[in-house]
Amino acid sequence: MLTNSHTPDAATQVEMFRRMALLKANDERSRKVISTGRLIMPYYSYRGQEVIPAALSVNLTDDDYLVTIYRGIHDMIAKGLPLKQLWAEIAGRIDGTCKGKGGPMHLTYPKKGIMVTTGVVGSSMPIANGLGWASQLSGDGRVAVATFGDGASNIGAFHESLNLASVWKLPVIFLCQNNRWGEHSAYAKTTPVARIADRAAAYGMAGIHVDGNDPIAMYGAAREAVERARAGEGPTLIEAMTFRHYGHVFGDADAYMDKAYKAEWVAKDPYPIFRAQLIADGAATEDQLAGFERDAEAQLDEAVDYALGSAFPGLEQLSSDVYGEAA
Amino acid sequence: MSDAMVAEKPAEKTAKPVTILQALNQALADAMAEDDKIVVLGEDVADPEEGGVTGVTKGLSTRFGETRVRSTPISEQAIIGCAIGASLAGYKPVAEIMLMNFTTVAMDMIVNHAAKLRYMSGGQTNVPIVIRTMTGAGFSTGGQHADFLEAWFAHTAGIKVVIPSNSADAYGLMRSAIDDPDPVLFVENMPNYWTPYPAFDAGHRVPIGKANVVVGGSDITIVSYARMMNECQMALAALGEAGVSAEIIDLRTIAPWDQETVLASVAKTGRLLVVHEAVVPFGVGAEIAAVVQEKLFGKLKAPVARVGAPFNPVPFSKPLETAHVPSAAKIADAAIALVQGNH
Ligand SMILES: Cc1ncc(C[n+]2csc(CCOP(=O)(O)OP(=O)(O)O)c2C)c(N)n1
Numbered sequence: 027m028l029t030n031s032h033t034p035d036a037a038t039q040v041e042m043f044r045r046m047a048l049l050k051a052n053d054e055r056s057r058k059v060i061s062t063g064r065l066i067m068p069y070y071s072y073r074g075q076e077v078i079p080a081a082l083s084v085n086l087t088d089d090d091y092l093v094t095i096y097r098g099i100h101d102m103i104a105k106g107l108p109l110k111q112l113w114a115e116i117a118g119r120i121d122g123t124c125k126g127k128g129g130p131m132h133l134t135y136p137k138k139g140i141m142v143t144t145g146v147v148g149s150s151m152p153i154a155n156g157l158g159w160a161s162q163l164s165g166d167g168r169v170a171v172a173t174f175g176d177g178a179s180n181i182g183a184f185h186e187s188l189n190l191a192s193v194w195k196l197p198v199i200f201l202c203q204n205n206r207w208g209e210h211s212a213y214a215k216t217t218p219v220a221r222i223a224d225r226a227a228a229y230g231m232a233g234i235h236v237d238g239n240d241p242i243a244m245y246g247a248a249r250e251a252v253e254r255a256r257a258g259e260g261p262t263l264i265e266a267m268t269f270r271h272y273g274h275v276f277g278d279a280d281a282y283m284d285k286a287y288k289a290e291w292v293a294k295d296p297y298p299i300f301r302a303q304l305i306a307d308g309a310a311t312e313d314q315l316a317g318f319e320r321d322a323e324a325q326l327d328e329a330v331d332y333a334l335g336s337a338f339p340g341l342e343q344l345s346s347d348v349y350g351e352a353a
Numbered sequence: 354m355s356d357a358m359v360a361e362k363p364a365e366k367t368a369k370p371v372t373i374l375q376a377l378n379q380a381l382a383d384a385m386a387e388d389d390k391i392v393v394l395g396e397d398v399a400d401p402e403e404g405g406v407t408g409v410t411k412g413l414s415t416r417f418g419e420t421r422v423r424s425t426p427i428s429e430q431a432i433i434g435c436a437i438g439a440s441l442a443g444y445k446p447v448a449e450i451m452l453m454n455f456t457t458v459a460m461d462m463i464v465n466h467a468a469k470l471r472y473m474s475g476g477q478t479n480v481p482i483v484i485r486t487m488t489g490a491g492f493s494t495g496g497q498h499a500d501f502l503e504a505w506f507a508h509t510a511g512i513k514v515v516i517p518s519n520s521a522d523a524y525g526l527m528r529s530a531i532d533d534p535d536p537v538l539f540v541e542n543m544p545n546y547w548t549p550y551p552a553f554d555a556g557h558r559v560p561i562g563k564a565n566v567v568v569g570g571s572d573i574t575i576v577s578y579a580r581m582m583n584e585c586q587m588a589l590a591a592l593g594e595a596g597v598s599a600e601i602i603d604l605r606t607i608a609p610w611d612q613e614t615v616l617a618s619v620a621k622t623g624r625l626l627v628v629h630e631a632v633v634p635f636g637v638g639a640e641i642a643a644v645v646q647e648k649l650f651g652k653l654k655a656p657v658a659r660v661g662a663p664f665n666p667v668p669f670s671k672p673l674e675t676a677h678v679p680s681a682a683k684i685a686d687a688a689i690a691l692v693q694g695n696h
Contacts, residue, residue, distance in 0.1 A: 091442070132473035134473070136477055142478075155431060155434055156440070157439070183434070349534075349535050
């Protein structure tokens with residue numbers, strides 16, 4: 027049962043939608059820029075999963091930590107990653123967050139708590155534990171979130187991390203974005219339990235199974251986990267059910283997916299549903315929401331121009347930042 | 354081991370010999386006393402679990418508390434991940450992976466993450482962690498508990514690798530490793546933990562990347578590290594009898610290795626023998642040989658030679674295990690052959 031404090035007020039819902047509008051527009055722009063050949067990069071579309079980071083991020087502060095994965099640009103933008111530096115990074119330019127040396131799978135922006143992006147399935151979790159341990163040591167109340175996919179819950183690091191986080195009562199949230207496929211393998215082909223959230227019981231940890239496409243329910247789940255972590259009561263495993271609309275990686279033709287199944291899920295796209303709901307509830311007007319969408323496009327116009335106009339790193343960057351200067 | 358570990362005592366110079374184990378314990382204690390951002394984690398490292406399987410961390414949790422010295426589950430990926438995350442948030446973790454072979458279980462965390470986060474973040478983050486681990490043949494532990502895998506890590510940009518051979522270097526390298534802003538793999542040698550070596554000044558540092566010319570000589574340079582330094586020194590008698598003057602260099606740091614010191618020595622002697630306990634193919638000796646022939650081609654009086662373990666897993670059976678590890682006799686024979694032109 028969700029308590030009232032776990033239901034977002036109208037203003038929070040509108041803010042969640044604003045973030046979703048930015049995420050959706052960013053994904054659409056990314057696919058467009060890649061398909062017109064203006065950028066070459068591996069791109070893991072998150073279209074369809076926007077509710078999850080929108081609902082999580084409104085419960086976090088800039089000081090809270092995020093460790094995310096290759097399919098994580100939505101997580102990061104929601105957490106405050108500036109679009110110009112994001113785009114310059116994925117374009118491999120010197121003005122990118124990581125001087126062009128990280129790219130789309132290794133975006134990092136500590137100013138907003140975006141500490142690590144990993145391209146290795148499962149590896150977000152052990153590192154989030156360390157960030158949570160640091161909060162616990164210093165008592166600064168920060169929460170660390172590891173996001174990952176359903177496939178990642180079959181990696182050994184999942185077990186080690188959940189076990190350690192639970193026995194040490196770390197302020198960590200393990201956020202599984204269950205989009206029902208790991209690359210081309212359907213969930214049931216690889217995972218014998220009905221729900222990943224059920225695995226939490228094996229670690230004596232709270233487990234929440236939630237519809238990750240339902241903004242209100244997702245907000246409640248995130249809120250509960252954040253409150254538990256801040257209160258020093260330990261970690262939570264959240265399994266947020268969702269769907270990725272554009273396959274594993276850009277160019278994936280989805281041949282492994284049943285067409286009717288996919289159509290059913292695309293029809294459940296949370297974006298238009300939430301948009302209509304906000305207007306129907308009187309929480310927002312059409313003009314207001316359209317304004318967010320126009321604003322997102324304008325921000326993206328600026329970010330893409332900035333990125334493509336930015337210089338590539340000089341070759342002196344090739345071998346710098348390998349080691350620091352000894353003190 | 355006596356219970357009166359150095360962690361309990363103030364750091365002081367003592368004339369009494371010190372074991373490597375005591376030196377490491379003292380280095381950790383001195384560093385922790387100076388900087389409360391230094392934390393220790395690993396399997397059984399806290400005192401209720403006996404302060405580590407060999408006692409390197411004994412006394413630390415009693416003195417600094419179990420929040421700073423924390424025994425972990427048997428979860429190597431989680432241990433290194435936890436160290437990485439805490440370091441990103443301003444701590445300086447010293448993580449123990451009980452045996453070097455078990456680093457293989459955490460390779461993703463070490464190689465893909467610890468070593469690369471500075472670079473991949475464009476210098477926005479860094480990972481100042483020390484990974485302590487021990488290894489070495491001689492305890493009949495067979496194929497999964499005694500490997501020297503330093504070349505694997507030295508082959509990875511972003512991580513440093515140090516291996517002390519005596520107590521003063523163990524202390525000084527540990528202090529430097531903790532000071533260092535990047536991940537340092539700190540390899541300890543099980544067979545010589547309990548060997549007494551000359552005392553040292555508390556607080557002293559051995560710079561990372563600096564080799565030590567232990568014995569001067571003119572006919573041949575012998576480069577080695579870790580417990581093989583003992584064997585090299587024991588080879589000196591036979592070398593002397595054969596009229597061979599050997600210069601012995603303790604590398605101390607594998608990555609980045611001290612090219613300057615090694616090249617200066619080989620430029621003088623014209624001959625080089627590299628000795629390590631790791632298997633020979635693709636080992637540290639191969640890299641040193643390549644650099645030396647590149648830089649000193651034409652000045653060499655003999656081909657660069659290597660002595661190391663044969664290319665097989667560490668065997669269990671005592672005679673085989675003994676034969677696996679390079680000995681003083683093998684080292685002397687190889688060096689004499691190089692000098693006498695019998696290579
Ligand atoms: C350790 C590891 N194994 C394999 C891969 C290749 N790979 C990349 S993404 C992926 C699927 C992961 O699926 P899931 O965890 O469900 O996340 P999703 O991509 O669906 O968001 C695989 C197998 C990898 N990056 N890392």
